[in-house]
Amino acid sequence: MVEKLDLRGLLCPEPVIRTKKLFDKNTSDAVEALVDDDVCVANLQRLAKSLKASCKVTAEDGFYQVRIERALPDQSINSSNSNPSLEHSHNALSLSQLASQPANNNDVGSVIFLTKETLGEGDAEFGKSLLNIFLQTMLQSGHMPRAILMVNSGVKLMKKDSPFKKVLEDFKNAGTDVLACGLCVDYYKLKEDVQTEQITNMFAICEYLGAASKVISP
C-alpha cells in the first residue's frame, strides 16, 4: 500500500526519519512524501538508495513530491531528479587514471622482498649465511630483480659491518633498486648505517609490490 506523508515545514532530519520509520515497520511498499526543501529531497533520495527502492521526485508549486517505492528484486534503481544541482555530481574518472604510476611503467620485473635477516626458519646464524648465498646466487644467475626491498629485521642487512654489504652493493651497481623501509630503519636505529637515498617508505614498497611481475620473498 502507498502511504502519504506531508512533511512540509519540518526541519531536517525529521522528514527522513519519519519516512524511514514507515519502511522499518515493513508495512509499506511505497511512500509519497511532500517536502518543501531540496536538502530533504536529496536526503530522501539517499534513503531510497539504501533501501534499494526507486525514487521519483516531482516538483510542485513551492514543494516537492517524493515517491519512494521498494523495487522488485530485479528492478534497477530508477532515480529521476528535478533538482540537478543536488544530484550526485561525480565526474567520471577511471581508476586507472588515478592509480599511481610505478617507477617504471612498462615491464617492472621481479622484486625481492626480504622481511627478515635469514633465509627460512631454523638456526639464526645458518639462516643468515643461507640468505647471503641466496642473494649471491641470484646475482650470478642473471635474473636481475628490479628491486630488493627490506622490511622489519630485513633492514639489518644494511648494517655497516654486515656481511651482506657487498652483495647488496653489487646489486645496486647492476641497476637494482636496493631499498630499506624507513620505519624499520628507524625502529632498529640504523639511520647512521643506511644512505638516505636507500631509505624508502611503505607507500613506495606497496607500489613496487603491486607493479611487480613476480615477488620473491625467500
Next chain:
Amino acid sequence: MSSAESKKLTANIKAYGCAAKISSAELAQIVASLPSFESDNLLTGTKNFEDAAVYKMSDDLAIVSTIDFFPPLLDDPFMYGKIAAVNALSDVYAMGGKPLLALNVFCFPTCDYPLELAQQIIAGGAQAVREAGCLLVGGHSIQSTEPIYGLAVTGTVHPDKILMNAAARADDAILLCKPIGSGVSFLARKGGELSDTAWSALLESLCRLNGPCLEIAAKFDLHAATDITGFGLIGHLHEMAQASGLTARIASRQVPLLDEVEHCAEQGLVPAAAYANRNTYSKVCRFAESVPLALSDLMFDPQTSGGLLFSLAQSDAELALVDLQKSGWKASIIGKFIDGDAGVVEVF
C-alpha cells in the same frame, strides 16, 4: 518549571557548530569590496585562506590572531563551551603556533535561559583554555536571540615555523589527524539514529585539543597545515591545493571516519551545509565512480573542531603516523599532492 528552565539549548538551532558558517561563495561576495590591508610584517594575506592572521614582531617572534564562535551544537552547556573553545584554539595550532591569550565571545539570551547555563558554557570554555596552557583574560558578552559562544585567541609562533596553506609540495603525503563526520553525527543524533557509544566517541574527538597533535607532528619537517572545519575535508583540501598550486589525490577508503557515520550518511542523514559545500566545491573535485555516495557526502560534511591536516614528505608522514597513533590519534595518510591543476581534488 518556567519556560526558561525547560528550553533546550539547541531548540531553535538550524545549523550545528561550524555548519553555521557562511558559505565560502557568499563570504567571497561579502568581503569582495573590502580594501586590502597590507604590511611587510603581515605574513598572511587573505587570498590563501589561512586559518589565522600572522604578524611578525621580530626575527624570532610573530603573533597569531584568530577568532571562532558558533551556536550550540548540543544541549549540554559545559560540553558546548568546551568544544567551541577547542575549535577556536585549533586555528592557532593550524598555523604552527602556541595559544597565549584567549577572550570569550559570548551572545546569550538571558530571558530565554537560566544564567546557570551561561556559567556552564563559559566554564566549559575555560577548561579547554586551561588544558591548552593558555590564559583566559576577559571577553565580551551581549544579549541575542540565540546563544553564540567562542574565543578570540592570540598566540605566538616563530616566523620560520609558520605552517601556511600555500607551502605544500608535490609528492607530499597528506596526513589527517582526526576522523571526519561530525556534521552527519549531530544530525543523526537528533534523529535518534546515533548510538550512545558513537556519541561519546564523537564528543571525545571534538574535545581533543589539537595542540598535542601538532607537538608530535612538529618533530618532522612539516610543509603545510590546516584544520578541517566548516568547509569539510574537500573544501579545506581544495584551499591548500589552490594556495600551493597543486592537485590533491585522495584515497577515500583511507579517510578516517567517526563511528556509524557512513551508515547514517547512506540513509540520508546529511546536513544542509554538506550539500552547500558540495555545490561550492563540485567544480574543483573529481570523484572516481567507485567512490560510494555516502563517502563523498562525508568528505563534504562540515566539521566542528576537526583534525589538523599536514602536508609533509611521505617518509616523515609514516613516522609521524606511528607516533600519532601511539598517542591515541585516529590519524591516517589519506593521499598525496601531485603536480596538476591548482586546487583540484581527485578522489578515488
